[in-house]
Amino acid sequence: MLAAFGYLVLAALAASMVLCYQRPAFAFALVLILYPLKQLQMTYLPIFAQHSSWFNMIIFAGVCIAVLSSVTRGRGVFIGYWNRYAVLLLFMYMFGLFAILYSPSQDTAIARAIDGAPYWVMQILLLPLVFSDVRDVQRFFMPFLIAGCVVIGLFLTNPQAKFYAGRLTLEIGYFQGVADYRGSPLATAQMGGQLAIVAALMLPSRATRLVNLARLGGVFLGLGIAVAAGSRGQLILALLVMALFWPLARPVRNVKQFFVSLIGLGAVGGVALIALRFFIAQNVEQSRRWDLQAQFDTLADRAFEAWILIDALLQQPAKWLFGLGTNAYSYVSGHPHSYAHNLFIEMLGEYGLLGITVTIVLLVWMYKAGREFWTSHREDPSERSAAAVMLALGAYLVLLSLKQGTFVGAPDTWYTMAIVCRLVYRERVFAAWNAQFASPEDEIPLVSYEDPGEPASAEARA
Numbered sequence: 001m002l003a004a005f006g007y008l009v010l011a012a013l014a015a016s017m018v019l020c021y022q023r024p025a026f027a028f029a030l031v032l033i034l035y036p037l038k039q040l041q042m043t044y045l046p047i048f049a050q051h052s053s054w055f056n057m058i059i060f061a062g063v064c065i066a067v068l069s070s071v072t073r074g075r076g077v078f079i080g081y082w083n084r085y086a087v088l089l090l091f092m093y094m095f096g097l098f099a100i101l102y103s104p105s106q107d108t109a110i111a112r113a114i115d116g117a118p119y120w121v122m123q124i125l126l127l128p129l130v131f132s133d134v135r136d137v138q139r140f141f142m143p144f145l146i147a148g149c150v151v152i153g154l155f156l157t158n159p160q161a162k163f164y165a166g167r168l169t170l171e172i173g174y175f176q177g178v179a180d181y182r183g184s185p186l187a188t189a190q191m192g193g194q195l196a197i198v199a200a201l202m203l204p205s206r207a208t209r210l211v212n213l214a215r216l217g218g219v220f221l222g223l224g225i226a227v228a229a230g231s232r233g234q235l236i237l238a239l240l241v242m243a244l245f246w247p248l249a250r251p252v253r254n255v256k257q258f259f260v261s262l263i264g265l266g267a268v269g270g271v272a273l274i275a276l277r278f279f280i281a282q283n284v285e286q287s288r289r290w291d292l293q294a295q296f297d298t299l300a301d302r303a304f305e306a307w308i309l310i311d312a313l314l315q316q317p318a319k320w321l322f323g324l325g326t327n328a329y330s331y332v333s334g335h336p337h338s339y340a341h342n343l344f345i346e347m348l349g350e351y352g353l354l355g356i357t358v359t360i361v362l363l364v365w366m367y368k369a370g371r372e373f374w375t376s377h378r379e380d381p382s383e384r385s386a387a388a389v390m391l392a393l394g395a396y397l398v399l400l401s402l403k404q405g406t407f408v409g410a411p412d413t414w415y416t417m418a419i420v421c422r423l424v425y426r427e428r429v430f431a432a433w434n435a436q437f438a439s440p441e442d443e444i445p446l447v448s449y450e451d452p453g454e455p456a457s458a459e460a461r462a
Contacts (some may be wrong), residue, residue: 005154006044009037015057019065024130025137027066028419029144031127032194033151035187036060040151042172042183043160047182049172066130074169076130080426084364086124089414092351092358093120096408099351105242108337109408112327114254116409123415128422129334134377137423139384141202142211144219148195152221155188156228166285167230186404189231190412193238197392200242200268201249203385219268220275227279230289232298233403239272241396248374249388251381302403306342308333309349323352326408343405343413350407363398366417369392369424376427390420 019026038056042049070077100109131137155161160171168182199218203210226235246268250261255265278289288294312332313324324332328350329340340346347355370391394416401413 003045017062017065020062023139024066024069025139026138026143027063027130030059030062031146032144032341033147034190037151039170039183040154052304061123063126067126070129078420079429083421083425085421099326101326101343102381104416105327105331109327110407120411124418128419131419132388134383137390145199149218149221152225154329168228172421185229186231189226189234192225193221193234196238197242198389201389203382216271219271223272224279237327237399241392245388245392249385304341305346309340311350321352321356323350336407339406342406343401365408373424
């Protein structure tokens with residue numbers, strides 16, 4: 001029976017390759033569901049547990065097809081691509097690879113870099129190329145909402161889904177030399193949080209009852225899987241981001257809009273409470289994870305673990321500028337393959353003053369680009385919500401980096417805002433073109449898919 005689901009997933013992925021070519025932004029939805037869907041497929045077809053990279057290659061192929069579609073349609077694909085954010089981020093990644101040379105744990109650092117490199121290529125170098133304007137952002141909403149709900153539904157009904165230490169995980173079996181390997185609850189909960197954020201903040205082009213019910217279902221399942229997985233940070237931060245970015249996603253210009261927005265927020269809040277009550281008491285150990293004292297104890301443990309790296313750096317002033325080296329934490333902690341679980345601590349401890357300075361600069365540029373992106377689209381309700389969703393996803397991943405962030409091994413903190421920065425710089429190019437060459441009556445729209453040297457055709461704007 002499970003094998004049948006595996007073949008259905010493969011068929012769906014084959015169909016998604018066509019969708020990636022027709023709607024390049026669909027590739028973003030594939031990337032968002034990659035980790036939990038991969039875990040499911042490993043339980044359906046054991047060959048994917050033996051060759052886990054095969055599933056990554058399928059998603060990678062979808063992103064490549066989406067980029068190919070953007071290139072072949074003459075969408076000015078590299079306009080705004082090499083912006084200062086992308087260049088500085090890639091510089092820091094190159095420095096991270098260089099820092100392996102003086103790392104005290106070179107073997108594990110090399111392994112982490114090899115594991116993370118394909119994700120950097122897919123999410124940082126390729127994924128921004130599938131977006132040409134804010135309308136592309138809107139195009140991934142419904143595919144992600146549907147796919148995300150299906151993935152979580154399959155997860156919750158999978159016979160291999162069982163509680164372990166208060167976390168609902170998938171029992172995958174033998175994998176990478178581990179006889180009783182389980183899927184990562186953090187990855188599943190992260191997608192759940194992203195699904196809830198998109199479902200809550202999106203503004204569908206056709207707000208039918210069915211679509212609104214699907215959105216509420218996305219909030220319920222997204223937050224529910226985070227609770228079931230025992231991922232406290234993912235749940236709390238998702239709720240925080242939804243509340244903070246709700247005013248950015250919904251314009252309030254009159255009394256009617258105020259009450260409509262208030263009712264919508266109340267509906268989302270009500271569903272969130274139902275999800276908490278429904279999923280939080282599924283297991284005794286799971287309930288204990290949500291005990292307030294247990295959460296304080298976890299924070300204290302994480303703070304102590306982070307201090308180990310900073311203390312090691314303080315004892316070696318000669319390394320304050322460039323840090324201890326990539327993945328030095330696994331050496332100073334005495335636990336192979338471990339990491340500091342905090343991006344900012346890692347950047348300071350492993351890459352020194354250079355690393356933390358670059359991180360702060362990148363965050364400042366992210367904020368400025370995000371503010372410009374939202375400001376330029378806030379007058380149109382649908383574009384406003386699209387901008388707010390992307391900024392909310394970016395903020396969510398940055399906040400998550402405080403509890404599970406790492407640099408060379410995964411670009412999760414950066415890739416959403418890499419898309420936003422690319423769109424902002426692309427819009428600047430078209431705005432400069434319109435200001436310099438076009439007269440008001442034949443101004444070229446910013447959403448043009450053509451190169452600046454050619455007028456946008458009606459077909460391209462359709």
